[in-house]
Amino acid sequence: MSWLIAGLVVWLVGWGLNVWLAGQPKTRFTRLLVPVLFGVTLIAIWECVVQGFNINPVLLPPPSMIAVRFASSTDILWQDFVQTVIKGAMSGYIIGCGAAFLTSVIIDRFPFLQRGLLPVGNFVAALPIIGMAPILVMWFGFDWQSKAAVVVIMVFFPMLVNTVQGLQATDHMQRDLMRTYAAGYWQTLFKLRLPAAMPFIFNGLKIATTLALIGAIVAEFFGSPIKGMGFRISTEVGRLSLDMVWAEIVVAAIAGSAFYGGVALLEKAVTFWHPSQRG
Amino acid sequence: MTTDPVISAKNLSLTFQTNDGPVHALQDINLDINKGDFVSFIGPSGCGKTTFLRVMADLEKPTAGEITVNGVSAEEARKARAYGYVFQHAGLYPWRTIGGNIRLPLEIMGADKATQDQSVQEVLELVHLEGFENKFPWQLSGGMQQRASIARALAFHADILLMDEPFGALDEIVRDHLNEQLLELWARTNKTIGFVTHSIPEAVYLSTKIVVMSPRPGRTADVTESTLPKERPLDIRDSEEFIKIAHRVRDGLRAGHEDDA
Amino acid sequence: MRGFWYRIGPVITVVIAIFVLWYAGAVALNSAWAYDKAKRAGVELTTSELIADTMSQKKPKLPPPHQVGAEIWKTTGDMVLRGKAFSKRSLLYHSWITLSSTLLGFVLGTALGIGLAVGIVYNRTMDMSIMPWVIASQTIPILAIAPMIIVVLNAIGISGLLPKAVISMYLSFFPVVVGMVKGLRSPDHMQLDQMKTWNANGNQEFWKLRLPSSMPYLFTSLKVAMAASLVGAIVGELPTGAVAGLGARLLGGSYYGQTIQIWSALLTAAALAAALVGIIGWIQTRVLKRMGMAQ
Numbered sequence: 001m002s003w004l005i006a007g008l009v010v011w012l013v014g015w016g017l018n019v020w021l022a023g024q025p026k027t028r029f030t031r032l033l034v035p036v037l038f039g040v041t042l043i044a045i046w047e048c049v050v051q052g053f054n055i056n057p058v059l060l061p062p063p064s065m066i067a068v069r070f071a072s073s074t075d076i077l078w079q080d081f082v083q084t085v086i087k088g089a090m091s092g093y094i095i096g097c098g099a100a101f102l103t104s105v106i107i108d109r110f111p112f113l114q115r116g117l118l119p120v121g122n123f124v125a126a127l128p129i130i131g132m133a134p135i136l137v138m139w140f141g142f143d144w145q146s147k148a149a150v151v152v153i154m155v156f157f158p159m160l161v162n163t164v165q166g167l168q169a170t171d172h173m174q175r176d177l178m179r180t181y182a183a184g185y186w187q188t189l190f191k192l193r194l195p196a197a198m199p200f201i202f203n204g205l206k207i208a209t210t211l212a213l214i215g216a217i218v219a220e221f222f223g224s225p226i227k228g229m230g231f232r233i234s235t236e237v238g239r240l241s242l243d244m245v246w247a248e249i250v251v252a253a254i255a256g257s258a259f260y261g262g263v264a265l266l267e268k269a270v271t272f273w274h275p276s277q278r279g
Numbered sequence: 280m281t282t283d284p285v286i287s288a289k290n291l292s293l294t295f296q297t298n299d300g301p302v303h304a305l306q307d308i309n310l311d312i313n314k315g316d317f318v319s320f321i322g323p324s325g326c327g328k329t330t331f332l333r334v335m336a337d338l339e340k341p342t343a344g345e346i347t348v349n350g351v352s353a354e355e356a357r358k359a360r361a362y363g364y365v366f367q368h369a370g371l372y373p374w375r376t377i378g379g380n381i382r383l384p385l386e387i388m389g390a391d392k393a394t395q396d397q398s399v400q401e402v403l404e405l406v407h408l409e410g411f412e413n414k415f416p417w418q419l420s421g422g423m424q425q426r427a428s429i430a431r432a433l434a435f436h437a438d439i440l441l442m443d444e445p446f447g448a449l450d451e452i453v454r455d456h457l458n459e460q461l462l463e464l465w466a467r468t469n470k471t472i473g474f475v476t477h478s479i480p481e482a483v484y485l486s487t488k489i490v491v492m493s494p495r496p497g498r499t500a501d502v503t504e505s506t507l508p509k510e511r512p513l514d515i516r517d518s519e520e521f522i523k524i525a526h527r528v529r530d531g532l533r534a535g536h537e538d539d540a
Numbered sequence: 541m542r543g544f545w546y547r548i549g550p551v552i553t554v555v556i557a558i559f560v561l562w563y564a565g566a567v568a569l570n571s572a573w574a575y576d577k578a579k580r581a582g583v584e585l586t587t588s589e590l591i592a593d594t595m596s597q598k599k600p601k602l603p604p605p606h607q608v609g610a611e612i613w614k615t616t617g618d619m620v621l622r623g624k625a626f627s628k629r630s631l632l633y634h635s636w637i638t639l640s641s642t643l644l645g646f647v648l649g650t651a652l653g654i655g656l657a658v659g660i661v662y663n664r665t666m667d668m669s670i671m672p673w674v675i676a677s678q679t680i681p682i683l684a685i686a687p688m689i690i691v692v693l694n695a696i697g698i699s700g701l702l703p704k705a706v707i708s709m710y711l712s713f714f715p716v717v718v719g720m721v722k723g724l725r726s727p728d729h730m731q732l733d734q735m736k737t738w739n740a741n742g743n744q745e746f747w748k749l750r751l752p753s754s755m756p757y758l759f760t761s762l763k764v765a766m767a768a769s770l771v772g773a774i775v776g777e778l779p780t781g782a783v784a785g786l787g788a789r790l791l792g793g794s795y796y797g798q799t800i801q802i803w804s805a806l807l808t809a810a811a812l813a814a815a816l817v818g819i820i821g822w823i824q825t826r827v828l829k830r831m832g833m834a835q
Contacts, residue, residue, distance in 0.1 A: 022667075022669070023664070039673065115546070115550040117554055127810040131787075131790050135806070177364065180336055210681070213681040218683050242692070252681050256679040260679035261679075
């Protein structure tokens, strides 16, 4: 009972505090504090509700239990992380984005190919590519290579579309200027069009980080050696040890945010000149 | 001193094929520009002044007639980097500093670092932007960006400067200032300048020769040789001579407009 | 007419090229098995025999288009003709299972997304608390919790269509929130000020300015949401021992090595996605045209 009262109190205090903070003039501090407070309040209420209503931990483990399980399973979590994120997601990401970039540069010289590939690419990007996982497992085996292959296909088309868009982003005037310098194709590409394309390229890279992680994890639902985050999640769900599942999800959340954040930081450095980065 | 014109157009015509039929952007243009001339092109929209500038720059090809720059075809002149071009908007690359932007044509033309450094310093001084080498374009005002754009066009020491309404986007005071500085620069470097503008006072103030053009089809309605002295303070714009020339230009423009009923 | 071929010609070329590559790939990938079989039978294969064999294996590594097409026909049109349209082996049955949870999830997700977006745009507390989490959650692989949701909901007695729809809803509401928030905030200051000069109240501002301005953004997000919803429905079918739906067919096929079954399920899912997104696109064109906002 005391848990429920505590939960109610936390909810009201958290809510009230947030409303008050939101009413203050917007500073970097408040902009950070409000969502953090919201998240913390949510976790606290979760704990209180689970304990207070005696919810079966098999269905919904309280945050405290998840934290304990997390701390005691770091070796397994690390192993899964390496298998899924480093071997599966990252290698697929690098290969897929690299291939898409090269393809964009190649088809840049062939407008005919561009007009053909872009609509097809947009179409393919809307399809449930994750469904190719079983086929790729058949071709590449159970291990991380098939997961990397899924990631390659998932990130290729969004990256291609964004890069091609970026390469078309220069206006007539800037290209005319290059003509007055009698600059060749490659000079124009490296000095003008690639730098100008960077904002679009990074947009594609950021989207690709999310797709890569999802692809690697979900592909493991279709079959995996006895390690990997997707594998762990599906087997632990079968065993009804949901605290382990949540621990894996925490790892996934951290990995996803770190990956995206890393690319965003790189974006800030490379496209420092773009209005969106200058605030 | 050779008396051959630096730029020479003979019976030059350019017809664009559009969805609505052919557009005679230029028809039978005959014009000579001599070394050290400052020639302004003025006329209503669609009269072909920008098109003619672009033909001189080999950014458009004529459909009839002939154009020579420095004695060779426009294309060869472009490949020999015979001119600098200044657009209506500065078009500086935001990912390069001002210095970096000025270096751009030099890098493309394969100049070595020492030459690049020297040129950058020279032209920054010419446009009075010393010390702004490491600033980024967005840190400069519109007028300063346009000056940087002019500096960039001067960086590789071409003898010809082609400018397409470079001050059109700026306010009057800044424009006056830049007009003065452009004249000063012209006096110091003795370049041949082709200048497209909408503004009668600007055309009369800056030029040695004013070409009035009229549209549909684009042709020269009048060519005025300016009688103003080379040294021109801003208040020469109130002198009688200036007003006379301005009137003549205005009449030329009106005549061109009348065909445009 | 020139415009039509200019745009469609390259696409047709690329599509034809894909089919050609597909056939070539089928020969290449299936030839190992063909050679193996021939070696064990002690015969030598000519090229034409090789190609013929690769085109009609029972468990090919890469089934050629016509084989997949035949399987799809066998489990759809053919079954309809024999009156067994909804038997458990019909792809139409499985497609319907997946489609129903996709649509339910999509509708719920869109409603939730629009509701949340309105809250975020009009309430500062919600904006500052929730919006950062919405953005952050896009970097988190949410699909990973699909198995857990299914199992938990099953345990408390909710099974069948609803758990999958919950996953679909979860996946589709994020693009809608992000898109609608952008859309509802898209009118420029000038237009909002004008509303103030007319003393319009919040309701009027919403219905007459913000909502219409957000239409292009809404439709773009709906397309993304629909695709995400379908993926959610498919993945949601995996944990429950793969009984029904296209995801189940995919998983079942992979367990038993039935490659043709996998490919036919995959292509059906792709066709479903294309059709659903296409319908939204068609609605988009008509609505935006009527509103004068057509591109």
